[in-house]
């Protein structure tokens with residue numbers, strides 16, 4: 141549609157399209173504008189001494205900090221550490237969560253049996269398990285990975301299970317009238333019809349994975365963006381805290397954007 | 413004497429739930445013979461869908477016996493096309509489920525789709541189809557496995573009036589020209605009169621067969637023309653009284 145030439149349209153429709161394009165352009169310039177304005181104001185108030193840059197840092201100091209991290213070669217080491225923990229934890233949580241949800245859908249008895257336990261584990265603040273995790277898994281990446289999986293997996297299970305259970309009853313009836321086995325109902329109907337729920341679960345779990353990995357790094361780590369933030373806080377280098385936070389924002393947004401891209405690809409043909 | 417495709421003998425069905433039991437069918441006895449188009453009318457909630465589920469073998473009777481010759485195809489109130497599959501893949505679905513997706517069967521299904529005006533839409537997704545065309549696609553999906561008995565559960569009631577008349581005409585034409593045996597459930601009296609060879613009237617829940625009529629429109633099978641025939645309003649009055657007795 142988008143690529144269609146506007147030649148064939150009526151003058152009124154061309155006018156409409158032009159207005160729409162202008163509107164999109166306006167929104168984007170406003171978005172950029174507010175960012176530039178805020179950064180400028182921040183920089184200016186730090187430079188002019190309205191606020192103490194020691195406490196608030198400033199855009200130029202953040203840029204310098206990131207540059208010096210880059211120069212001493214640790215920038216990508218920290219980014220890589222956190223990114224790996226987050227992505228691996230995300231992947232494991234999603235895969236395990238999906239698998240468990242399938243098993244729970246399959247057997248009502250198992251579902252009823254495990255329901256109260258899942259509810260309790262979901263309600264438990266995972267950070268309370270910090271000391272246990274350190275004792276069991278040490279203070280390395282494994283502990284952080286475990287924390288990340290723990291934070292994400294229950295959400296994945298609950299999200300997918302409720303989608304599986306809500307599978308359209310009439311479509312199930314239709315398949316059963318064709319003589320479909322439970323496995324066929326699963327592969328032909330339950331899995332494909334829950335694809336939108338899967339995508340929204342991925343979106344939620346992107347956030348969960350970052351919470352898990354950063355929280356994990358707060359408790360145990362010697363590397364990573366969460367470590368930089370904690371360390372920066374302890375030695376009162378707010379430039380470092382701000383820099384790591386900014387990088388985190390960019391990475392989290394990037395990962396979310398990838399999921400949105402995946403959504404566009406996977407759901408392009410369906411009507412749900 | 414024609415072959416009996418479906419026979420209910422004293423069939424009762426009780427639903428059991430936490431809150432108690434509901435009797436939805438009470439000593440149902442009737443039969444449908446080969447090539448016959450039977451309509452079942454009854455007030456809503458009386459147990460019509462239950463009757464059809466029994467006929468399809470999706471429910472086991474609490475009492476009595478359901479006997480069916482050959483395979484059956486089920487068509488529901490809404491088309492229930494799968495939005496993530498193309499129209500063609502939707503039509504092949506029962507072939508897949510029954511593990512008979514041979515090139516020959518696929519071609520047969522495609523030919524049906526082309527014959528009944530869906531040829532250009534085989535590669536489209538259902539969202540591109542109008543309500544009437546979606547219902548036609550659902551019927552062709554039902555016919556893909558060449559079932560011996562068609563079970564139709566109020567297949568037109570979700571459509572708006574204009575579309576409903578057209579689709580009824582379409583579907584009845586397809587069923588007649590394919591020579592299928594059909595059991596149609598409806599709560600629409602005129603729909604039953606315009607389509608069926610024979611009509612069964614059900615009581616409010618639990619469903620019992622209270623009346624049975626063989627229609628006298630002779631060889632006229634077309635729903636539109638039937639609606640304009642003399643006997644039509646007479647049948648309507650009779651059935652309306654029986655339904656509201």
Ligand SMILES: Nc1ncnc2c1ncn2[C@@H]1O[C@H](COP(=O)(O)OP(=O)(O)O)[C@@H](O)[C@H]1O
Nearest residue numbers: 427429434436455456457458459460461462463
């Ligand atoms: N699975 C079920 N469990 C319990 N009660 C049911 C179930 N299905 C239908 N019923 C009850 O049986 C009665 C008949 O239902 P149904 O056959 O769907 O009626 P109809 O199709 O004529 O509207 C209704 O009162 C309904 O509430």
Ligand SMILES: [Mg+2]
Nearest residue numbers: 460461462565
């Ligand atoms: Mg019904």
